[in-house]
Amino acid sequence: NFTVDLDPAQTNGETLDVTLTDAASNTSAPAEATADDTTAPLAPTDLDVSDNGTTLTGKGEPGTTVSVEDAEGNIIGSGLVDEEGNFTVTLSPAQATGGILAVTLTDAANNTSDAADVTAPIIDDSDSDSDSDSDSDSDSDSDSDSDSDSDSDS
Secondary structure, eight states, X not given: OOOOOOSSOOOBOXXXXXXXXXXXXXXXXXXXXXXXXXXXXXXXXXXXXOTTSSEEEEEOOTTOEEEEEOTTSOEEEEXXXXXXSEEEEEOSSOOOBOOEEEEEEEOTTOOBOOOEEEEOOBXXXXXXXXXXXXXXXXXXXXXXXXXXXXXXHO
């Protein structure tokens, strides 16, 4: 057994050829050694949540797994970064309340990137419809009741 300090350190799955040389200068045939991959991918970039809150797109290290968590730490989507460095992840449930999503990449050696944050859109169609209907009905009813009472009292 032997140990060799490498400078620079090899920490990303590099393949090295190793030979041994004895005191008489006899050198062995090369043997292959692979360095452990201990380097996490860079955080994902160019993150964008669709206007309807159902998909997330971005860029990252090809071959890594994308994980998306909501503000409570629940995984709401995952996928793979393609060979060109792009990904699209379906979010379930759809994110439409302006929440902060944390997106990470994990490589084959189980190294995980720092999280990159992206803000989901705020979609509130139901509120704007009910407000306009409610206001219209409320104003109409209250005006006619008020006018009718006021005229008969005078």
